[in-house]
Every structure is written in structure tokens, then in C-alpha cells.
Amino acid sequence: MNSPITRVIALLEKIPHSLIAFIARFSIAAVFWKSGQTKVEGLAIDLIDGTFQIGWPHLADSTIPLFKSEYAIPLLSPDIAAHLAAFAEHFFPVLILLGLATRFSALALLGMTLTIQLFVYPDAYPTHGTWAAVLLYLMARGPGVLSIDHRIAMWERARSR
Template identity: 70%
Template sequence: MDNSTETAAQTSTGTGVLPGLIKQANTLFGRIPDTLIAMIARFSIAGVFWKSGQTKIEGLAIDIVSGEFSLGVPRLSDSALFLFKEEYSLPLIAPELAALMAAFAEHLFPVLLLLGLATRFSALALLVMTLTIQIFVYPGAWPTHGVWAAVLLYLMAYGPGWCSMDHFIAARYRR
């Protein structure tokens, strides 16, 4: 058998170079730790919601990335109230209450996600918020909301990983 026939035979049986590289790559990708994925998911989605929450309040500004820190008593911004009255118009809930609930949720649940505390519950709460935004506020933004939903569903299904308060608490109570 000559080299070209031998190479073709190896490739067709899956023993050639390309199938071997694909198998090695798949094995390598399979070794990415779930905890790393969960940590990146937690920090990334927390950042999205925290930054959104910061646009709804005045008196407290905490942005680690830009270095903006202004500690004070937070209050709902006039622009947030305006948006909830004029643009968002959610059914069954007063705009003032909706704005306050959104600002509160966009600060509380990201902090819990960063700590890895009540992670699955926090992810569920933010998923409900995401679905509300998708259905009632920005139905055309499904590509963005789909990514958020995928991250939140991952956290709900697999949890925060071992680098979290949830893991520490669970390990403590297993003893």
C-alpha cells in the first residue's frame, strides 16, 4: 500500500491527523473546570445587572472597572422614574414601585452572585427580570436577553462552583 492510500485509509477510519487533533481538542475543552465557567458567569452577569441598577439611582456610585466611587444614601433617580412611567409601562404594577423593585433587585442579586450566596435563587430572580424585560419592554432585544438567560440557566442548573459561599455553607452542613 502506498502512502496516499494509507493516509486515505487512516482518515476514513478516524485514525488520521485531523480526527486525532479534534479528539485532543475536545478532551482539552472537557477539562475546563465548571468552577471557572461558573465564576466567569457569576461575575459577568452580575456586572450587567449592577451597571443597569446604577443607572436607576443617585447618591451611591460604585464602579470597580472605571474607579468611580461615591458613597452616600441611594435614592431613585428622576430619569428612572421617567423611563418606568413613559417607556417601560409594565402591566399590573405602578411605575414607581416597578422602578424601585428593579433598582433594588439589580443591586441585591448581583452582590449575592458575586459572593456565590443563594446563587440559584439569585439567578432565578434575574431570569424572571430578564423575561419581563424581554416580553414587556424590549422584545426586539432577544439576542442579548438570550445570552443572559443562558448564563442564568447555567448558574441555576450547575450552581456557583466551589469558589462560593454556597459551597462553603453546603460543605459545613455536610459534616
């Protein structure tokens, strides 16, 4: 006889991986994209508040000073760190959202998350732990069927037959 708890668990186990992965991809991409947007001017895209400014992105005047003080990372100049962070926070979220090179993009953002945790905000481990869990899930399980990675895998399987 199935108890109510067993039935609820069985129902929850039917939540499709692709749904979880899509929500994870969208959510983590938004976190890093919004952070990247604070570092640049000339390119502003926010689907939630409707901001669209299409132009050539460049670092905001406040970005390098921030990397000299609050975001200082050992062995990396503030100028290089600022450019790398701004690039990574725009490039990898787009790939993750598209589901293209998802596992590798998640790995890159996990590296960034660990760097932030270790060198910038060591007390923010609850936030960084949540990001890490989402990124590790995407690395382990992949982006799901709603992704370019899935289409590429299907094409590769069909080609190898």
C-alpha cells in the same frame, strides 16, 4: 488513535466548572449592577472606571418617568416597578458575585430578564437569550467552589455526619 479534534475536545472538557461559573457570575452580576446604577443616585461603585460614591441610594430623577414611558410594565405602577428594579439590580448581583443563594438569585434575575424581554424590549432577544443562558447555567450547575454556597454545603455535609 486520537485525532487532533478528539484531543482538543478532551482538553476543553477539562475546563473547570468553577472557572466557568465564576466568569458567569462576575459577568451577569456586572450587567445587572450597571443597569441598576443608571437608576439610582447617591451610591456609585464601578470597579472598572474607579468610581466610588458611597451614600444612601435613592432613585434618580429620570427613573420613574422612564418606567412611565419606555419601561412600562402591565399591572405594576411605575413607582413600584422602578423601586423593585433598582433594588433587584443591586441586591441579586451582589449575592451572585459572592456566590450566596446563587441559584435563587439567578432565578430572580431570570424572571426580571423575561419581564424585560416580554414587556420592555421584545426585539432584544439576542441579548436577553445570552443573559438567560448564563442564568440558567448558574441555576443548573451552581456557583462552583469559589462561593459562599459551596462553603455552606461543605459545612452542612460535615454537620450531617
